[in-house]
Amino acid sequence: AQSVTQLDSQVPVFEEAPVELRCNYSSSVSVYLFWYVQYPNQGLQLLLKYLSGSTLVKGINGFEAEFNKSQTSFHLRKPSVHISDTAEYFCAVSRRGSNYKLTFGKGTLLTVNP
């Protein structure tokens, strides 16, 4: 089975500051890794995904994440945040070669203050 730990439940930052949202996973098999964003009263939107290849992946809205296999981490970063980035962010994994069901972390609420 897979599990995901998002180390911070809430991250407050000021506008234009950099941010890092941390994610660690546990799995006995190879996995795919994802970050999703959820705005209030909406479904989830994919920010980025790691399937294979380069460990640095770039996503939408200026976000990027780095896969670190030795530390089993997949931290999300953005060099300069905007008020509109305020949302809940979920890290997720799925087992390679399976039905691709996602296992999510508990989420990190990013609040960007002016």
Place this chain on the structure above:
Amino acid sequence: DTGVSQDPRHKITKRGQNVTFRCDPISEHNRLYWYRQTLGQGPEFLTYFQNEAQLEKSRLLSDRFSAERPKGSFSTLEIQRTEQGDSAMYLCASSLDGGGANEQFFGPGTRLTVL
């Protein structure tokens, strides 16, 4: 691109009543997933369809829950004899089987409140 749609968006019911939710996936997507999200938690997998076949069910899906996907298009999730613990957001997602880790596109969810 109409995306994944879910109906209703909100449902308030009394304990013991039955409820049914509908999900319309993106038209060419052959995979459909149901997840449940409670307050302060990430979504949890409930069940998965490949076309019309229900291939996996989570242990979270008690006997009071049933899901169908007739003809491999829309899906319904029914909860019988609802309990207060069923209050949650029910999310539907769809994807296209392309041999890789296909992106799942999520609908806006149905928020269920059981009084």
